[in-house]
Amino acid sequence: MATAASAPPPALTFPRPIFAAVSPHPFLQAHLSADKSAIRANGRAAHEFRTPGVNTGSLTHCNGSAVVRLGNTSVVCGVRAEILREEDTPGTSAPAAVDASGEVDDDEINEEGEDEIADLRLLVPNIELSTGSTPAHIPGNAPSTAQQSLITRIRTLLHSTQLLRARDLRITHTPPTNASDPDAAPESELKGYWVLYLDVFFLSLDGCAFDAAWLSILAALKHTRLPRAYFDDEYEGILCSDDPAEAASLNLRGLPVPSSFAVFEGRGEGEGEKGSDWVLSDPDAFEEGVCREIVTITVDQGTIRRVEKSGGGVVGRETMKTLVKRAVERWGVVEKATHGRA
8 A cells, every 4th residue: 555755854944043143154154145245144235334323412521422323333432531730740751831822843742752642641541341232241340351452452543643632632821920031921831731531331332343432532532622721820720711612622633534344254165165255344243253354444534544454364455455445435424424414
């Protein structure tokens, strides 16, 4: 007696999140290899950046603040200014006197190898992660290696780009008479500095932490206003004016914008066979976890200010030219966002 053929067993399938968690590399490669447009798992093309959202002045008790969002990465930066007295800076290269306008030629100082902002540590960045911002962050622990690395990179970029002018942070005083020569015009004296604490707080972190943190610092510094500080002869100390109209903005040197890229190395069908490679702009946290090679290019109006590269060897001379072009295009988008233009 003939028996009916048994039905084939159902195919083994996984929901999308399970597939991504169990086999992240094949999951991402399946998306990139699906068609010629190389659509990633997050729906973006390989060359596509996330549109930045920038909002300034959100914190009322800071000298400057900004909230930046890149996709699911959200970060807040607050700028807090404190006064550093000149007598508390022994052994530094600070100028002893300035001209009547209270200014010194910063370019001449830098040519002589002197850097007040770096020597006096007038810019102090700090990075914190909120509870639940990323699965890798455990509340209550000491700052992780990633956090410390971010702080070092931000501090290095602040100093290498010379983003702030030292004269914007100096507090000067012109006495009524010249103590050494009553017939000569009085010289302005340096009485102190403004120290800016750049507190960066991640609400959520989904990749490109350095780019988001730096953009929040840029936007916050552009929004920062410092009260008029003056030396009072009777008080013999530095006081600040309560009049908001006398507050001054910072005069930034340009707008250096970093753009990060991750290299995804594909695998062939055979054992050890090499597949295609993709360079992903603005990688999210999932993509960063499966990519070994990371490149960050900082540009300012078409000028390369800094290049950082770690891991891998896919990015060569020709690929780097393409990434620089992407970074320059990215600069225009960020510049419009920081100036509140659509």
